[in-house]
Amino acid sequence: MDHLKARIRHVPDFPKPGILFYDITTLLADPAGFRETIDALTAPYAGQGIDRVVGIESRGFILAAAVADRLGAGFVPIRKPGKLPSTTLGESYALEYGTDSLEIHDDALGAGHRVLVVDDVLATGGTARAAVNLVQRLGSTLHGVAFLIELDFLKGREKLADVPVTSVLRY
Ligand code: AMP
Numbered sequence: 170m171d172h173l174k175a176r177i178r179h180v181p182d183f184p185k186p187g188i189l190f191y192d193i194t195t196l197l198a199d200p201a202g203f204r205e206t207i208d209a210l211t212a213p214y215a216g217q218g219i220d221r222v223v224g225i226e227s228r229g230f231i232l233a234a235a236v237a238d239r240l241g242a243g244f245v246p247i248r249k250p251g252k253l254p255s256t257t258l259g260e261s262y263a264l265e266y267g268t269d270s271l272e273i274h275d276d277a278l279g280a281g282h283r284v285l286v287v288d289d290v291l292a293t294g295g296t297a298r299a300a301v302n303l304v305q306r307l308g309s310t311l312h313g314v315a316f317l318i319e320l321d322f323l324k325g326r327e328k329l330a331d332v333p334v335t336s337v338l339r340y
Contacts, residue, residue, distance in 0.1 A: 170209070174338055176202045177318070191318050191340075193289055197231065207235045209337040210287065210315050214240065217312050218283050221245050225271070225288040225300050226252070232317060233287035240285070245277045247300050260302045262295040271296070273303045280308040291316040291336060294325025301332055 176199050178192040196202045210232060219242050224233025226248045237244040250259065250270050257272040278284060286300050297314055304311050311332055319326070319336035326334050 170338055173202060173205060173209075177338075191290055193228065193317065203235075206317060206337065207232070207239055210317060210335075211236050211239045213335045214285050214312060214315065219285045219312050221278060221282045221284045221309070223247055223273075223278075223284055223286045223300060223304060225286070225296060228290075229288040232289060236285070236287050236315070242285070245273065245284075247271050247273050247303060258303055258306060260299040260306075262299040264295065269295075271299045271303065273307070275307070278304060278307040278309045282309040283312055284309045285312050286314045287316075288314070289317050291319040291325040291329075291334070292323050294323070294328030297325065298328045301329065 173196060176196040178195045180190040180192050183190040196206060219240050222233045222237035222240065222242045223245045224230040230246060234244045250272055253272050253274055256275050258275045259270050259272045261268050261270040284304050286304060288297055291297060301311060301314060313333035313335060314329055316336040317338060319339045321339055
C-alpha cells in the first residue's frame with residue numbers, strides 16, 4: 170500500500186498550526202490510485218449482503234458512493250446540520266473546543282438494512298462515533314466502518330470498540 174501512501178499529499182499546519190493534513194485529492198485524481206483505493210476499502214465487506222453505504226460529509230461522500238456502487242448497494246449521506254431537506258435525526262459530539270453535530274434523514278435507514286459507514290480519515294473518532302450512533306438509533310445492522318486513513322496515535326478506534334473497523338492506510 171506504499172504506492173497509495175505516496176500519492177497522498179501531506180500539508181503541514183492546515184487548517185490550523187500543528188495539524189498535519191492528509192490531502193487525498195492527489196490520490197483521487199490518479200485513475201489507478203482511485204480504483205485501488207475503492208478496491209481496498211470494499212474488499213473486507215464483499216459478500217456480506219450490505220445494501221446501504223453511509224458516507225460522512227464531505228470527503229466521505231466521494232469514497233462511500235464509489236464503494237456503494239462496487240457493492241451493489243445504495244448510498245446514504247450523513248451531513249452537517251441544516252443541510253438535509255427532510256426530517257432528520259441528529260447526534261452531537263465533542264470537539265477539542267466545543268461541540269459539532271451530524272444529521273441523517275430519519276427515513277433513510279431502518280431495521281432491515283445492512284450498513285457500512287465510510288469516511289476518509291479516522292482521527293479522534295468523534296465523527297465516526299456520531300455516525301455509528303445514528304445508524305444504530307435507526308435500527309439497522311452495522312457491518313463495519315471503513316476508513317482510507319487511520320491515525321493510530323489519536324486512538325479513534327477505542328471509540329468504536331463495539332463495531333468492526335477497517336482502514337486501508339495507517340500512520
Ligand atoms: P475525528 O472526528 O477526530 O476522527 O476526525 C475525523 C474527520 O476529520 C474526518 O472526517 C476527516 O475528514 C477529518 N480529519 C481529521 N484529521 C484530519 C487530518 N489530519 N487530515 C485530514 N482530515 C482530517
